[in-house]
Amino acid sequence: MAAMTPTAPDVTPEPGTRTADRPATRVRPRRRPRAWRGLVLGLGGAYFLVPLVASFVFTVHTPGQGVSFEAYTALLAADGFTESLLLSLGLAAATIALALLLAVPALVAVRLGAPRLRPVVEVMCTLPLVVPPIALVTGISTVLRWGPDHLSRTPLYQTFLAVQNEDFPVVLVLAYTVMALPFVYRSLDAGLRAVDVPTLVEAARNCGASWPHVLLRVILPNLRSSLAGAAFLTLALVLGEFTIASLLGFRPFAVWIVSISGAQARMSVAVSLLSLLVTWALLLVLSRAGTAQTGTPGAPRTSRKES
Numbered sequence: 438m439a440a441m442t443p444t445a446p447d448v449t450p451e452p453g454t455r456t457a458d459r460p461a462t463r464v465r466p467r468r469r470p471r472a473w474r475g476l477v478l479g480l481g482g483a484y485f486l487v488p489l490v491a492s493f494v495f496t497v498h499t500p501g502q503g504v505s506f507e508a509y510t511a512l513l514a515a516d517g518f519t520e521s522l523l524l525s526l527g528l529a530a531a532t533i534a535l536a537l538l539l540a541v542p543a544l545v546a547v548r549l550g551a552p553r554l555r556p557v558v559e560v561m562c563t564l565p566l567v568v569p570p571i572a573l574v575t576g577i578s579t580v581l582r583w584g585p586d587h588l589s590r591t592p593l594y595q596t597f598l599a600v601q602n603e604d605f606p607v608v609l610v611l612a613y614t615v616m617a618l619p620f621v622y623r624s625l626d627a628g629l630r631a632v633d634v635p636t637l638v639e640a641a642r643n644c645g646a647s648w649p650h651v652l653l654r655v656i657l658p659n660l661r662s663s664l665a666g667a668a669f670l671t672l673a674l675v676l677g678e679f680t681i682a683s684l685l686g687f688r689p690f691a692v693w694i695v696s697i698s699g700a701q702a703r704m705s706v707a708v709s710l711l712s713l714l715v716t717w718a719l720l721l722v723l724s725r726a727g728t729a730q731t732g733t734p735g736a737p738r739t740s741r742k743e744s
Contacts, residue, residue: 521693562622628663
């Protein structure tokens with residue numbers, strides 16, 4: 438019976454033709470977001486936004502008087518507002534520059550020439566995480582008191598006075614640099630792990646590039662996101678730090694906010710909200726700078742005019 442049963446001819450379909458017996462490709466429907474994801478996002482947004490909205494309402498609404506924006510309009514005329522804000526921004530810029538100047542060459546040198554020293558550098562850079570700021574400022578103040586008494590007849594006496602200048606306290610830059618080292622190290626270490634630094638350096642050196650050119654034109658462009666992240670964290674740390682500056686007797690932005698909170702509560706809350714907005718704006722700028730698209734290294738450049 439099987440031999441008498443006619444079989445269909447084996448016809449191979451031509452390329453580009455669609456046969457009826459070919460199963461159609463199933464397109465999987467896109468899964469819709471689950472309800473719990475929206476719930477988690479809603480709770481997270483409420484956790485951040487509700488306190489900010491409540492603070493804003495506190496600054497503009499006075500019981501029995503209605504809505505008034507006097508707390509915001511009086512900021513520019515407030516005593517010490519501009520000076521303290523500019524001081525904090527200057528300290529942040531100097532801290533970012535000093536931290537990167539110390540960390541980038543050290544980490545690149547360890548990765549290229551002495552990888553066995555990486556655990557030692559990691560411990561040294563992350564050590565400030567286990568030292569409380571109150572202990573750090575106690576040691577700094579002890580050294581600042583000891584120096585003028587024992588070094589009054591040496592040139593270092595003027596150095597101790599210069600680092601405590603109220604117009605720009607360098608001692609705060611040094612303290613903030615120590616506090617920011619763990620965050621700078623983690624950000625740069627992650628960036629260096631994602632880049633084949635030895636290959637890039639060897640290729641650049643074979644092309645005749647000097648070491649400063651290799652560092653500035655080859656390694657740093659590949660660490661742009663890591664550098665922006667390190668600057669991001671350092672800026673947030675400096676603008677919000679209070680303990681060290683207050684105990685050393687200086688008055689950056691965070692200390693100024695606390696100093697006016699007792700007499701002008703609404704203005705202090707308004708300044709806190711504005712400082713959050715300023716910090717977010719600066720962080721967005723740094724994030725944008727870190728994720729800016731650049732040309733692919735080695736890709737040919739196309740000229741506008743066709744030859």
